[in-house]
Amino acid sequence: MRAAEGLTSERAAALLKESGPNLLPAEKPVPQWRKLWGEMTHFFALMLWCAAGLAFLANMPQLAVAIIVVVIVNGVFAHIQQERAQHAAARLRGLLPADVVVRRDGRVRKVHASELVTGDVVLLTAGDRIPADVAMLSASACAVDESMLTGESEPVAKTAGDSGWGGTFLVNGEAEAAVTATGAGTRLAGIAALTSGAVPPPTPLSLELRRIVRVIAGVALAIAGLFFLVSLLVGFQWRDSFLFAIGVAVALVPEGLLPTVTLSLAMGAQRMASRDALVRNLEAVETLGSTTFICTDKTGTLTQNRMNAVEVYTAEGSVQVAGEGYAPVAVVHGQGTEKAAEAAVAARAASQGRAELRGGQWHAQGDPMEAAMDVLARRLTGTEATMVPARRLPFDPVRRRESVVMGAELFCKGAPETVLPLCGSVPGHVKEQVEVMASRGLRVIAVARRRLAGPSGEWQSSTAGDLETGLELLGLIGLQDPPRPDVGEVIRTAREAGLKIAMITGDHPATAAAIARQIGLIGSPERIYEGSDLPDDDQLLGALLDRDGVVVSRVSPEQKLRVAKALQARGHVVAMTGDGVNDGPALREADIGVAMGRSGTDVAREAADLVLLDDHFGTIVSAIEQGRATYSNIHRFLTYHLTDNVAELTPFVIWALSGGRFPLALGVLQILALDIGTDLLPALALGAEPPAKHVLARPPERRHLMDRRLIVRVFCVLGPVEAAIEMAVFSAVLAEGGWTRGTAPEAGLLMAASGAAFTAVVLGQLANAYACRSATVPPWRLGWGTNRLLAGAVLAELGILAVCLYVPYLAALLGQAPPPPLGLLLALLAVPAVLLADWTHKAIRGRARRSQGAAGT
Numbered sequence: 119m120r121a122a123e124g125l126t127s128e129r130a131a132a133l134l135k136e137s138g139p140n141l142l143p144a145e146k147p148v149p150q151w152r153k154l155w156g157e158m159t160h161f162f163a164l165m166l167w168c169a170a171g172l173a174f175l176a177n178m179p180q181l182a183v184a185i186i187v188v189v190i191v192n193g194v195f196a197h198i199q200q201e202r203a204q205h206a207a208a209r210l211r212g213l214l215p216a217d218v219v220v221r222r223d224g225r226v227r228k229v230h231a232s233e234l235v236t237g238d239v240v241l242l243t244a245g246d247r248i249p250a251d252v253a254m255l256s257a258s259a260c261a262v263d264e265s266m267l268t269g270e271s272e273p274v275a276k277t278a279g280d281s282g283w284g285g286t287f288l289v290n291g292e293a294e295a296a297v298t299a300t301g302a303g304t305r306l307a308g309i310a311a312l313t314s315g316a317v318p319p320p321t322p323l324s325l326e327l328r329r330i331v332r333v334i335a336g337v338a339l340a341i342a343g344l345f346f347l348v349s350l351l352v353g354f355q356w357r358d359s360f361l362f363a364i365g366v367a368v369a370l371v372p373e374g375l376l377p378t379v380t381l382s383l384a385m386g387a388q389r390m391a392s393r394d395a396l397v398r399n400l401e402a403v404e405t406l407g408s409t410t411f412i413c414t415d416k417t418g419t420l421t422q423n424r425m426n427a428v429e430v431y432t433a434e435g436s437v438q439v440a441g442e443g444y445a446p447v448a449v450v451h452g453q454g455t456e457k458a459a460e461a462a463v464a465a466r467a468a469s470q471g472r473a474e475l476r477g478g479q480w481h482a483q484g485d486p487m488e489a490a491m492d493v494l495a496r497r498l499t500g501t502e503a504t505m506v507p508a509r510r511l512p513f514d515p516v517r518r519r520e521s522v523v524m525g526a527e528l529f530c531k532g533a534p535e536t537v538l539p540l541c542g543s544v545p546g547h548v549k550e551q552v553e554v555m556a557s558r559g560l561r562v563i564a565v566a567r568r569r570l571a572g573p574s575g576e577w578q579s580s581t582a583g584d585l586e587t588g589l590e591l592l593g594l595i596g597l598q599d600p601p602r603p604d605v606g607e608v609i610r611t612a613r614e615a616g617l618k619i620a621m622i623t624g625d626h627p628a629t630a631a632a633i634a635r636q637i638g639l640i641g642s643p644e645r646i647y648e649g650s651d652l653p654d655d656d657q658l659l660g661a662l663l664d665r666d667g668v669v670v671s672r673v674s675p676e677q678k679l680r681v682a683k684a685l686q687a688r689g690h691v692v693a694m695t696g697d698g699v700n701d702g703p704a705l706r707e708a709d710i711g712v713a714m715g716r717s718g719t720d721v722a723r724e725a726a727d728l729v730l731l732d733d734h735f736g737t738i739v740s741a742i743e744q745g746r747a748t749y750s751n752i753h754r755f756l757t758y759h760l761t762d763n764v765a766e767l768t769p770f771v772i773w774a775l776s777g778g779r780f781p782l783a784l785g786v787l788q789i790l791a792l793d794i795g796t797d798l799l800p801a802l803a804l805g806a807e808p809p810a811k812h813v814l815a816r817p818p819e820r821r822h823l824m825d826r827r828l829i830v831r832v833f834c835v836l837g838p839v840e841a842a843i844e845m846a847v848f849s850a851v852l853a854e855g856g857w858t859r860g861t862a863p864e865a866g867l868l869m870a871a872s873g874a875a876f877t878a879v880v881l882g883q884l885a886n887a888y889a890c891r892s893a894t895v896p897p898w899r900l901g902w903g904t905n906r907l908l909a910g911a912v913l914a915e916l917g918i919l920a921v922c923l924y925v926p927y928l929a930a931l932l933g934q935a936p937p938p939p940l941g942l943l944l945a946l947l948a949v950p951a952v953l954l955a956d957w958t959h960k961a962i963r964g965r966a967r968r969s970q971g972a973a974g975t
Contacts, residue, residue, distance in 0.1 A: 124221035124239035133235035140234040140250055140300035142307050158193035165331050169371045172364040180931065184790055188377060218249045221294075238297040247287040251304045252295035254280045259512030259520065260291035267305065267675075273487070275513055290488070291512065309675055309702060324401060326823045327379070330756070333824065334371065341767070342367035345774055352778035366770050366786075372759045372793060379752060382805030386748035394732040395741040396715065402727035404752065405710055406745025409617065410818050411664075411690040412738065413681060413704075416623035416630055418697040418714055420637060420735060421599040425486040427494035429560065429596035430458035431551050439497055459498040461593035464529040465565045466495040467505070467522055487561070490597055491531075511582045521586055528568040528585055534594065537564035541591040551594060559632020560596035567592055599633075606637040608736040613666065615742065616817030620668040622681055622694075627671040634669045641667020649673040652680070660684035678704035691818070693738070697722050712738055739814070746818070747809035754890045755801040757828055757836075761886050762797055764837025765844050765879045772845065779860050781868055783848040783875040785933045796880045796918050799911035800887035806907050807891060827893070831959065836889065839955040840882035843948040848875040851941040866935065873923055873934035874941030880919045882948035884912055889956035894964065896957045 125133070157163070170185040218231050219241040226241065231249040234240070240249060254260070254276050261273035264286045273289045276282060282295055284304040301307065346363035350356060386403040390396070397403055417423050430437045437458040496502065505524050513520035519532020530537060534552045538544050555562045566589035612619060621639055623630050627648055634640035645665060649672045653659050659680060663670070670681070678694070682704050685692045694701075694708035705711030705725040713726035714733045723729050730737045769783035851871035857863040863871070887908060888897035903909055922928055923936045937945065 123224045125235070125237050126223055130222060130233070130235050130238065133237065134233060137235060138301060139232040141232050142301060142304075154193065158189055163189050163193065163376065165335055165371060166376065169367070172367060175364055180787060184794065188794055191377070218246075234297055234300055236297050236300060240295050240297060241292075242288050242295060243292045244288050244290050248282045248284055248295075250284045250297045250301075251299035252282045252284075253298050254278050254282060255294045255296055257293040258291050259510070260293045261289050261513070262286050263289050267309070289486075329822065330824050338367045338370040341370060341770075345770060348774040349778070354778075370763060370767060372763060375756070375759050377794075378755050378759070378798065378801040378805060381802050382748060382751055382755065385802075385806050386744055386751075390728075390741050390744050391731075393737060393740045393744070394715075394730065394734070395737050395744075396729040396731055397727065397741075398729065399727045402710055403745055403748050405691065406693070406728065406742050407747070407749040408691045408818055409693045409710055409742055409745070411618045411620070411685050412612065412693045412695070413620050413622045413678075413685070413708070414695045414735070415697065415701060416621055416625050416633055417599060418733070419602075419695050420605055420621070420639070421601055421633060423599060423697075425490040425561075425597050426600050427462070427490045427595055427597050428600070429555065430461055430494070430498075430593050431548075431555070431596070432457035432461060432593035433591075436551075437498075439494060455498070458593060459495070461565045461595065462491065462495040462498050464567055464592050465491040465531050465563065465595055467507070467524055467529040487563075487597060491595070494595065511585065517582065517586075519586070521582070523570065523585070526570050528570055528589075530566045530568070530586055530589060531563050531595075534562055534564040537566055537589070538591065540586055541566055541589045544591060548591070548594070555594065555596045556628065557632070558596075559629050559636065560598050561629070563595045563597065565592045565595060566590060599629075601633060601637050602733075602735055605735045608739055609637060609639055611736075611814060612739050612742075615739070615814040617742070618664075618666040618690075620663060620666075620670065622670050622673050622678055624673055625671055627669075630669050630671040634667070639667055640669055641665060645669065646671070649677045652677060656680060656684045656687065660688045664688050664690070675701070675703050679707050682708045693742075695735075695738070696726075701725075743809050743814050746813045747807065748805075750810070750813070751805045751807050753823055753828065753893075754807065755804040756823055757832055758801050758804060758883070758886055758890045759793075759797065760824075760828075760832045761836040761840060761890075762792055762879065762883055764833060765840045765882065766792060768841035768845060769848075769875070781852070781863055781871075783845060783872060784879075785872070788872065788876050788932050788934060791922055791932055792876075792879060792883075795922065796915045797883055799914050800883065800908060803905060803908035803911040804887060804890055807905060810892075831893075835955050835959045836886055836952060839951050840879065840886065840948060843882060843945070843951050844875045844878045847878045847937075847941055847944045847948075848872070850874075850944055851938060854938065854940055869929075869933060869935035870937055870941065873929070874937030874945055876932075876934055877919065877923065877937055877942065878945040878948045880915065881945055882952050884915060885949040885952035885956075887912065889952060894960055896960060897953070 159167075166185055166189050170182045170189070174182045217228050218234065219226060219228055220234070221227075221239040221241065222229075234250050239255065240252060242248065248262070256278050257276045257280070260276040262276050262282055263273045264283065267283055267286060276291075276293065281298070282293075283306065284299075285306040299305075342363040345366045346359050349359035349362050354362065380400070383400040383403045387397040387400060390403065414420060428439055430439070434457045437455055507522035507524055509523040511521040513532070517532070518536045519530055521528055521530040530540070534549075538549065538552075552562050552564075568585070568587075568589050570585075609619060619639060621630055621634050627646055631640065631644070631646050640646075645667070646669045647662070649670065652670070653662065662668075663681060663685060673681070678696075678701065682692050682694055686709065691709045693710040693712055694704050695712040695714075696702075696705055697714040701713070701722050702725040705713060705722060705727075710728060711726035712728045712730065713722040715723065715729045715731040716733045728738075728741060766784060766789045772780050773782050848871050851874045852863055852867065855863070855867035855871070857867060888902070891897060891900055891905065891908070922932060923934065929935055
């Protein structure tokens with residue numbers, strides 16, 4: 119049986135049983151319980167689980183239960199926030215049509231797409247999505263939109279013998295094609311495998327938190343071991359010494375840090391959403407702030423993904439048509455408007471695509487380029503197409519033009535190099551104009567006509583060669599996919615923020631370079647490469663592309679993956695933008711995958727970490743600004759938490775240095791109350807600080823969260839001052855109650871002194887919260903009420919302090935009592951002491967910076 123007649127039903131059934139259904143391989147979903155388990159067993163959570171276990175061993179069940187509650191609540195919250203599952207490969211299956219028209223047993227019939235097998239003959243018309251990889255048996259005026267696979271914005275003409283790919287669709291014409299591959303054997307399945315196989319790298323935040331946890335765990339274990347030895351030396355039993363050391367280790371773990379980080383990221387994600395940036399992965403909030411390199415697509419990202427006719431060149435001059443997208447109203451200026459309108463009408467006559475007016479905008483129906491011809495004619499004449507062609511000579515890649523016969527005229531449009539030779543005398547300046555328009559990134563179309571003579575029967579049977587001759591050139595039409603508004607300004611802002619930008623596109627190099635010049639993206643000297651020119655060695659590739667303003671065109675999905683990996687290997691945090699299926703693997707591999715929400719495919723959105731709901735390139739920079747603010751906020755509340763740890767550790771250090779003769783100012787449960795009681799709300803409020811004005815006026819942060827500046831501020835300034843006030847208040851209350859060194863204080867006196875020390879730490883942390891709002895500016899210059907959440911958190915902190923002191927059951931559980939008047943008065947000194955120390959430290963650092971600046975000039 120001939121191929122065009124298709125398979126027999128029996129043969130198709132046998133092949134279906136042998137090769138399986140025409141479905142993309144499904145990625146096995148991760149069970150919900152496993153995702154939730156992951157939120158409760160990461161590195162930081164494991165440290166807290168260990169702390170809870172040690173608390174049980176130390177016979178402190180209240181502490182253990184409290185820590186377990188913190189881990190579970192945080193894990194559930196993080197799971198809820200993260201539960202936008204990564205189902206890119208599943209979305210790819212939705213790109214295949216449900217039913218297709220095939221020829222089997224010599225007859226045309228409709229079957230489900232999953233029943234297609236190799237050798238089936240499918241019948242395709244304009245608007246159909248190709249159901250599998252095929253080879254064209256016949257094609258009439260056939261053009262296929264392959265942008266989702268290749269990134270090429272222009273539809274590709276197809277003739278008999280050409281290949282078509284599953285998931286792409288016909289924008290013009292009709293075709294019959296034989297299926298060459300189905301299901302897992304299709305090119306689309308290969309991209310699905312790339313997408314699901316790409317493993318996202320660990321985020322900078324996760325690496326930093328692991329580093330902090332290792333440091334804290336190491337310090338806690340070292341100090342616990344030291345205290346174990348000291349307690350043995352002062353006469354404790356080994357069991358009591360061991361339990362005491364466990365209590366010290368647990369006390370040094372910042373239990374409130376984990377929920378503070380999670381909630382801070384959630385607040386950052388919420389703020390980004392209010393600015394049309396949807397975060398699909400919480401840690402991506404901070405990663406955005408660490409971004410150093412943006413690899414951006416062209417079509418649909420920097421441009422509007424709308425072909426637009428912007429210039430008509432005729433014998434009478436050049437006419438520019440300025441209109442945003444497909445808006446009905448456009449500004450027309452230049453010489454030769456009448457001739458331009460004539461050329462536009464002719465071009466529309468030779469086109470099948472049309473524009474439909476919906477919601478105040480024209481929307482392309484069919485080939486976007488041909489729809490742009492319709493929009494041009496409407497803008498110049500205000501009329502719609504009414505005549506139906508009597509004969510059509512469809513476009514094919516050999517002739518590279520198409521023609522229609524209407525009435526007694528033939529209208530022809532196509533590539534200038536194929537249309538101009540068919541015209542009579544063409545002035546030399548016309549050919550020069552073709553080069554000028556092309557150099558500006560315009561796609562140039564030549565439009566011509568011929569007045570037909572004689573009976574209609576003659577030209578009805580004439581060949582294209584006979585008809586397309588002796589043409590009269592009407593003009594040249596320049597089309598472009600225009601840049602998005604304000605994208606040039608956004609690129610300048612990104613560069614001021616220290617970001618490098620490269621255009622990575624599947625489009626033509628001339629078009630990509632022209633757009634890059636137009637928006638100011640391309641660097642100097644210009645570096646323009648094609649995917650085929652990229653070196654095979656990843657180190658050489660990284661060195662080649664690690665520059666600002668590079669343009670890489672004709673890039674395959676596999677090459678985009680290599681680009682992301684090569685730049686990451688050079689230490690960059692890479693943000694990769696894209697909107698097509700072909701972008702999915704690179705979006706998954708990059709540190710930050712950025713997809714378009716309106717024009718992007720479901721595959722790109724599901725593979726991305728960040729989705730731009732407004733498709734505006736400027737939203738990326740806004741998201742980076744919020745990401746940097748979130749990084750700064752994590753730095754703020756880390757400073758806040760660690761300062762508290764100094765005050766919590768000091769009583770144990772003094773007890774150990776005194777050989778156990780000086781009483782403990784704070785107990786383990788009091789420390790837990792500080793970490794997840796009084797400290798938590800102010801820390802969360804610090805995580806809500808808005809971006810500083812200068813956050814985009816500096817390069818990305820490349821330092822550790824726990825860096826030298828933080829260590830000096832915590833362990834040499836804020837922490838010691840808070841600890842000194844704490845111990846002074848504790849000692850003063852003991853002395854007022856008659857305690858003498860070397861004796862055991864009376865229980866009531868010790869509880870009152872401990873309550874005074876607890877109060878001093880809480881009040882010191884109150885001042886510390888305001889001090890941590892800025893690393894350079896004192897709080898009174900920022901304004902006491904400019905962070906309303908912090909003001910509310912401080913009031914809540916004072917309320918929790920009152921409850922911990924004056925509710926008898928809770929106070930007894932914590933091992934404290936309300937402080938006497940002297941203790942309360944001295945504890946209040948913690949507020950001015952911390953603020954004064956903070957102001958002094960900032961003033962000294964400010965003078966040092968100014969001195970360095972003066973020396974540099």
